[in-house]
Amino acid sequence: MEKEKKVKRSVYWNPYFGGFLLGLVIIFTFYITGRGLGASGAMKSAVVAAVDAVAPEHAESNAYYSKFITEEGSPLNAWLVWEALGVLVGAFVSGAISGRLKLKVQHSPKITAKRRLVMALIGGVLFGFGAQVARGCTSGAALSGMAVLATGGFVTMLAIFGTGYLAAYFFRKNWI
């Protein structure tokens, strides 16, 4: 009984159900705000705010940071920051309901936790850089772009997943 309960608790949603609800959220977002979802934009705002706090002169003279610093000194993309805070809370609630709250490094048994963390850091740096190049990530460029048939959204989606498949062979020992 105890074991059965434990197995049941870790089960995820049916992917088509999750995808359907996510689609409704995207429709709702466009219907209300006229724009799509985003995720990497919040990280950009965090970096801009941090650099602006530590070295304000540098931030203002830099051509990229200065685009996102408003006159009051707060990063422009505040909408995405509020949305990201909502994501954190929403995910926490879902994890709490399903008994998935646990401080841990998740990795394949074939690699060490340290290796996993090093790869996570490298992957994060690449993803953060790439998302700035493409002006959005899987959420803002690919998913929200596809919802309104933006050509760039489809191109970026194909580039992300196509390259993922091409590179998967070389990284297989980290995962399987």
Add this chain to the structure above:
Amino acid sequence: MGPLIPNGIIPEQWDFVIAILIGLAFGFILEASGFSSSRKLVGVFYGYDFAVLKVFFTAALVSMIGLYYMDYLSWVDITQLYVHPTFMASAIIGGMIMGVGFITGGFCPGTSLTGVAIGKIDAMVFTLGLMIGVFIFSEIYNLISPFLTRGDYGNITLDESLGIPADMIILAIAIAAIAAFYFSDIVRGKVKKVFY
């Protein structure tokens, strides 16, 4: 008619409340679908778990069919919706860099946030990496900015790019997605199971 805030039907002060509510739903759905687990996410690249393919394309289809239908019913003016601009060179190169980042780090920005929320240390390190990546980009921005505007097509949509009506494109994507769902189940049946 929608979009509601740009047309003044909902006052702009509600913008941030709505941002939090949308974020709540977004984060809950991603986590409940298992996207807080990097090993589940990368399953799509090794054939042992196709949740990413199914969630992502179902969401894309529901949203494009829904928005175009709402436009047809005059509930929303689709021409007022923000279309992500297409800069061909940076869309391809940026996507490729993200693809390598995905298979290396096991997350994307939104999913890593859901991992952070439930205590995944690898997701926290990935998120730190994201910020370092943004920082590096910003510091070398002057160096690479000429490249970033190559192949500027503006806010172009697929029907304009291909010269095919939007409804035909959506129908083709729907058929392709259903075929992909069908074949992903066949592949999954043949690939060695991975437990995580």
